[in-house]
Amino acid sequence: MKCCACGGTALATAGAVRMTRKDGSLIIFTEVPLSQCRQCGEQYLSGHWAERLGELLHRGDELVPQEVVAVPVVTVRGGS
Numbered sequence: 001m002k003c004c005a006c007g008g009t010a011l012a013t014a015g016a017v018r019m020t021r022k023d024g025s026l027i028i029f030t031e032v033p034l035s036q037c038r039q040c041g042e043q044y045l046s047g048h049w050a051e052r053l054g055e056l057l058h059r060g061d062e063l064v065p066q067e068v069v070a071v072p073v074v075t076v077r078g079g080s
């Protein structure tokens, strides 16, 4: 398939998908089948998997993570 962002070629692969929960916490799903652009790295999830991850995200409290990593958060203020 073609990348919507840059027009490059997106290839089927498996990768990590980051999703944010309603409370602002981050969940990373790994080894998700998706298409990724070779040029800009844009990821495309199939509808089926987007739905599945949405479901998993919804019952986030029941998920058992393989590992928990600390994520640096940097706020960049605009203006002068």
Ligand SMILES: [Zn+2]
Binding pocket: 003, 004, 005, 006, 007, 008, 037, 038, 039, 040, 041, 042
């Ligand atoms: Zn692209």
